[in-house]
Amino acid sequence: MRIGLLGTGPWAHMVYAPVLSAHDGLDLVGVWGRRPQAAKELAEAHGAQAYDDVDALLADVDAVAVALPPDVQADLAVRAARAGCHLLLDKPVATKPAGARAVVQAVAEARVASVVFFTTRFLSDTGAWIDRQADAGGWFTAHAQWLGSVFADSGDSPFATPWRAEKGALWDVGPHALSVLLPILGDVRRVSAAARGRGGTVHLVLDHAGGASSTLTLSLTAPSAASGADLEIRGEAGTFRLPESSEDAATALGRAADALIATARSGRPHPCDAAFGLRVTEILADAEALLPADAD
Structure with missing residues (x-):
């Protein structure tokens, strides 16, 4: 499958370009970015062509992978689909x-x-x-x-990007939590409560279609020593915790690419x-509408 990469940021450099260029089932044809020089450098590093015209890239490939801010991604994903390209998207698909x-x-x-790269699922x-x-049920x-430290400590994380600073933990790590909760507990019928905490931390209470409830704590300003992801479910079968993975995001993206090819x-x-x-x-937008003004 001939694939193009849209985006030249840290995620594109650290994960997308290396994985796509090394994948046995993909041919990384080209890179397009909003910064042409960055696209040129990234493309050259992975044996691909830099494109100044995104439509020219779409015409040359079977699929695109998108590593761009969500609302930039959404517009380009529509454009790519209309050009007949399969889509490997990042989360969230959009913030609207x-x-x-x-x-x-x-x-x-x-x-x-279309496949959306929800890391934990892959x-x-x-x-x-x-x-x-999900098969067990009875929850x-x-x-x-989901506690990140992107905007904590020294504040020099490569992921301290403008869109994360603007949209915060709800939109950056909220999709990770929902990607696990929805297949297990069912769709969300209602966001029952939403509150803000220290440093833009967000707390949510969700009512799920199967009758279960869930609570979420989401942050990008946790101290490094307190950062990490943890999920616990309780039900008829007992209490279970999401295991820590021994794999990295690059491995997960490779599986997401496999899934796109198979689909x-x-x-x-x-x-x-x-x-x-x-x-x-939709669920995150409902939660955002319930959030009060910033507590800080």
Whole structure:
């Protein structure tokens, strides 16, 4: 599958370009970015061509991977789908439901495949754990904590990007938590409560379709020593915690690329497709509407 990369930021440099260029089932044809010089440097480092015109790149490939801020991603994903390209998207698909909905519509109309890279779902140990808990059922409640330190300590993280500073933990790590909770507890019927804490930390209470409830604590300003992800579920089968993965994001992205190739061949939607990405965006938008003004 001939694939293009849209984006030249830290995630593109550290994960996307190395994985796509090394993947046996992909041919990384080109790179486009909003900074042409950065696109040139990234493309040269991975044996690809830099494109100044995004439409020219779309015409030369079968698929695109997008490593851009979510609302930039949504517009380009629509454009790529209309050009007949399969989509490997990052999370969140967009920060506005209308943007994510436009992506879903474009995918359906063009009959292209879509996979959204929810990292935890594509790690083998955590992915298998999620499947087992979804099959077990009978869940009563869950608590998820996704605590990043992007804007804590020295503040020099390469991921301290403008869109994360603007949209915060709700939109950056919230999709990770929801990607685990939704397949296990079911869709969210209602965001029951939303509150802000120290340093932009967000606390949510969710009411799920199966009758279970969940609470989420999301932050990008946790001290490094307190950062990390943790999820616990309780129900008829007992109490279980999301296992720590021995794999990294690059391994997970390779599996997401495998999933895109398989979905394009079979025509069967993937569980983490653009429609699932839309649902995550809708839930987060509902939560955002309930949040009070910043506590800081």
